[in-house]
Amino acid sequence: MSTVIFDGVSKKFRRGERHDSLRDLVPSLVRRAMRRTPDRTTLADQEFWAVRDMSFEVGPGEALGIIGPNGAGKSTTLKLLTKILRPTRGRIEINGRIGALIEVAAGFHPDLTGRENVYLQGAIMGMSRAEIARKFDAIVDFSGVQEFIDTPVKRYSSGMNARLGFAIAAHLDPDVLIIDEVLSVGDVGFQEKCVARMRELLARGIPLVFVSHNLGAVVQLCTRAILVDRGKVQFDGRPAETVAEFRKARRDSAAPAAAGDKPIAITDVQLLQPDGDPSPLHTTGRPMTIRVSYEAREPIRQPHVAIDIHSVDGVYCAGINTRMDDCTLGTLEGRGFVDLAIAKLALLPGCYSISAGILDPQGLRPLDLQERAFPFSVVSDRRDFGFVYLEHQWMQGHGTQIRPAARHEVRLVSPTARSLAAVALQEELE
């Protein structure tokens, strides 16, 4: 049975640009010649430890969650695990085939068809041609892009791309599984399939490493979790304990910042369903209310409120603010909230995040800005491409309306996926 061993691993990086033109070659060669052995223990100018003296072990059937704030060294750890980076010091031992649910579509070429890309990406992940041929139907079935398998992937939506990539990775039969934010891709139904697949591999005794911001998913999936901060393992324990530790650390560090000298602070952004309950899941075409809660240290006269929505891959989907709408708010005092009511949510299924800002009366200077801090998911039975649902109707000739043959049944969101997403959102909003 395979294990993952991280033994006293450190990784040094250099800030800023490296020499990348010939002009800088000579000085750098001279410098290199001057010191005989590369220095592996101390830091030179502009260098820093991304990962410092990190040790952990993952045994068969064990699922290790790695959590921590941004810039803590999680991504570096992941790249060290997948052999993209080599440690400056220490030893990493992984035997067997590494299955990484990371960048699952990195090998895709836009001009090649889905089918061609399955073979290419499969080979990149280390599968033989025969193995891919054997699993091809299962992969396509899992991905749900059957109809488009002979279409160049440049015509795929980003969701289809990711689903096909995940489907290939999920069929790898790895000896070690490494996952990065698996639950942020695809719709809820697809995420469920991924979770089921992970559990299946885990049950077979495969060690699993899961790096995530989704604390709820870590608690649900992992048998152990470590908290990483400033490149070091700060806590190692049962997932719930580690998550508690992380929350405590975050509260401690976040408190002074929030209470800083901002005249007004956004304390929370909630997404309300039609019944008024906050939820991380919303449905295309249904109402959604964005509630921005604030705490003002001094009365703020006629500020503006701005809300931006980005897709998970960074596409700017919508930007709304009170200034452009010629709406004037009164004076904000103490604690309160501003609601943005959306009658029909036009976003198609996917993962999005909300940025919220409170600006001065001129609408120029932000008094507080929370960028991409509030994630949410949209589900629906619509199968349109793109990001927005345009309410529409087909006509033939003059006014002969064409009705859809049969209404699709609204897919019920299963309770596990729903609760996972809900837990995640609560964590984020906390």
Added chain:
Amino acid sequence: MSILMEVVAEQWEYRELLVRMTARDLLLRYKQTVMGFGWAIFMPLVNTAIFSVIFTRVAAIDVGTPYPVYAFCGLVAWNFFASSLRFSVTSLTSNPSLVTKVYFPREIFPFSAVLVSIVDFAVSALVLAALMLYYRIDVGWPLLMLPAVFLAIVVFTAATALVISMANLFYRDVKYLFEIVIAVWMFATSVVYPIGRVGGKLGAVLALNPMTHLIDAFRAVLLDQRMPGMAFGVTFAASIVLLAGAWVMFHQAEFDFAENL
């Protein structure tokens, strides 16, 4: 030595990926082109026509065989070398998402550039065969050495491809420098004229160019019914050493690629 064994074993393990990447590059190279593989033949043919005019009408030289077949033979071998390198030089930098996000032996990029060019070479070799038939060029036993000669060219090309693809990743000047070097290098090689006739100090320097010995050997076995000489043997041996060295160096630097892209 053990590192060398290790990298070769790893490359063998990933041989299917090498084939896949080559297939991908071939597919992409000729997708949406009308001429397709015709391009592999077109360039050496045009060059052959130009040089035939120069060296049979303007400054006639005697090369022992009909000049067009002499030039085409040299150009086919040279084009394989030059186009392998042209694709290798940017092979790492044009695939940033693969280099920074997924692990597999990075040699695959320059090697697949060489393999793609082998396919082009095979296509233009058919034209060469046709030209040889047309000019009634006899072949003899030395033709059996052709695989060894071609292997030597591939080994030398692969070694150079490893070095320049890596160099361009660290220093982007390399791809500009490459265009100049390859143009000068062609005229310092016996591609379209026998450079061995240059004497004196310049001749001694030019004799150090491995490509001259490789192309001379290629022509010797194909057109002259001659066995390749000592110079070829030395160049072949040196190319193997060079490839081994370049491969080990590439492997040592491989883990810094992601940080430098």
